[in-house]
Amino acid sequence: MNESLLRALVPSVIGVLVRRGASFASAEDAVQEALVRALETWPDDPPRDPKAWLVTVAWRKFIDASRAESSRRNRELAVEVEPPAGPAPATDDTLRLYFLCAHPALPPASAVALTLRAVGGLTTRQIAAAHLVPEATMAQRISRAKRRIAEQRLDRPGDLPTVLRVLYLVFNEGYGGDVDLAAEAIRLARQLVTLTGEPEVAGLLALMLLHHARRASRTGAGGRLVPLAEQDRTRWDTGLISEGVTILQTALARDRLGEYQAQAAIAALHADAPSTSETDWTQIVEWYDELLRLTDSAVVRLNRAVAVGEADGPQAGLAALCDVPPDLPRHTAVRAYLHERAGDLTLAAELYAEASRTATSVPERDHLTREAARVRQVPRR
Template identity: 80%
Template sequence: MNESLLRDLVPAVIGVLVRRGADFAAAEDAVQEALIRAFETWPDDPPRDAKGWLVAAAWHKFLDATRAETSRRGRELAVEIEPEAGPVSGADDTLWLYFLCAHPALSPGSAVALTLRAVGGLTTRQIAAAYLVPEATMAQRISRAKRRITGEPLDRPGDLPTVLRVLYLVFNEGYSGDIDLAAEAIRLTCQLAAATDDPEVAGLLALMLLHHARRASRTGAGGRLVPLAQQDRSRWDTSAIAEGVEILQNALARDRLGEYQAQAAIAALHADAPDAAETEWVQIVEWYDELLHLTASPIVRLNRAVAVGEADGPRAGLAALADLDPELPRYTAVRAYLLERAGDLEQAAALYAEASRLATNIPERDHLTREAARVRKTLDP
């Protein structure tokens, strides 16, 4: 049985049920029940129309559940469809479901979980494993999210920037667990890019592909973090880079610049450099200036300071740090790097050690600890 086909059909089937009057939570539950039935029966008796079968089975499950509560809820719905009836087109339903999962009533974390469940077609167990949390914890999170939008007007879906932010959050969760969330985010964004003609969707897809292309070189033995400048560029996925650059170029040609396109342009300049020494840092600073104009993000300003330090020297980079909040994530590590480049090794070693204590994950903590030890060894061979 083709599990990938089932996963692709899930959002469209949920969309059909919701458009027929089911609330999101009930529709999602009914589709999950239909999927269980499909796994039981399809290997021996595959349907001619997979989507039509799932729509009919899920609708029957929903109606059965509704009838059981009729006396309490007083709710009647549209007439049942027969199993062989042809389903409506799913493209619009799938796109609409992205926006429903990014409903304004939901937190970003809840929106991510619902997107993976309803649009990605992942099970609760798979999502929990990807987030490295117990299945019961993730089940509660998803249940709360579904209850939160039950009864909410479905004419208030999240806007496109919210959907893109959710997908980028999924991508940035990384590569842990049974499900590769980065690859899953790329798959979902590809679907969205095929369904909408917006350059920022293309920009996000390009950004994901360009980052993902470096995946094999990002870690060494035992999960050791490898900084960009030290990565083995022969291990980068050149086909993914070429695809990302082409998508980005087509998006930029629309002359409607957005933050994901600007980030992708920075990633493309890194990907285009044969080695770290040949990186076009002046152009990267210019793209950070564009990005700052679009977002005014303090994290962007922090990353820009690194680029300025590479383009104009470490003292210029330190000057760019001067008006930033030292409590920013990675601020201490960036300052340590720039001070080392400027020759202030004693202070750099102390800041690397401090940054390691502030790190939020083990690979980053271990990397900064090694950096502190390396600089201290230089000071006292």
């Protein structure tokens, strides 16, 4: 059974139920039950029309739940008559569901979880495993999210930048359980490109592809973090790089630059370079300038300082770093790197060690600890 195809049907099935009178939360619950039933029965008895099967089963689940609730509250719903079976309507509600799941009322973690369930078609267990949390914890998170948007209409205009931020959060969640969240985010981004035709959506897809192309080279034995300069570029996926660059070029040609297109352009320049030393750092700085114009982000300023240090020398990079808040994550690690480049090895070792103590992940902490030890062993002139 093709589980990817099954998950791709979820948004449109939810949409059918909502148009028939179900609330979003009730429809989503019913479709999840139908998915479980499909996983149990389809391998031995696949339906001729998968979408129609899901609609029929989900609608019955909804009716059963509605009748039980009606009995409990002693009220009747206007959806008591089951519609006739037959081919499911071709209307695609995926884009509306993107907007609903990425509603501004939801915190980012809840928006990610709800998007993975309602749009991605993943089960609560799969989402919990991917986030390395107990299934009960994830179920509570999803339930709270659905309660918060219970009063929102499915056809309420959505905010595309919020949808894109949620998708990028999904991509950056990492890899765990039996679901690769990065691959899932790419699948959903491809879908969103088709639905919207927006160049910034294409820019996000290109950015994901270009980052994903380097996945195999980013970690070593035991999960050891491998920085860009040390990655084996022969392990980069040239097919994904080529696809990402082509998508990006098409998006940029429409002359409606957005932050994801600019980030993708930087990633493309890294992907195109044979080595760190042969990277077009001057052009990367120019793209960071464009990003600052679009976002005025402290993180962008931090990354720009690194690029300036490569293009114009470490002292110029340290000067650029003065514009970055010192309490920003990775600020101390960047200072360490630039001071090492400038030849101040004693200070660099101290800063690497300091940065390791405030690292936000174990691989990053271990990497910075190794950097401090390495610099201490470098012979002083």
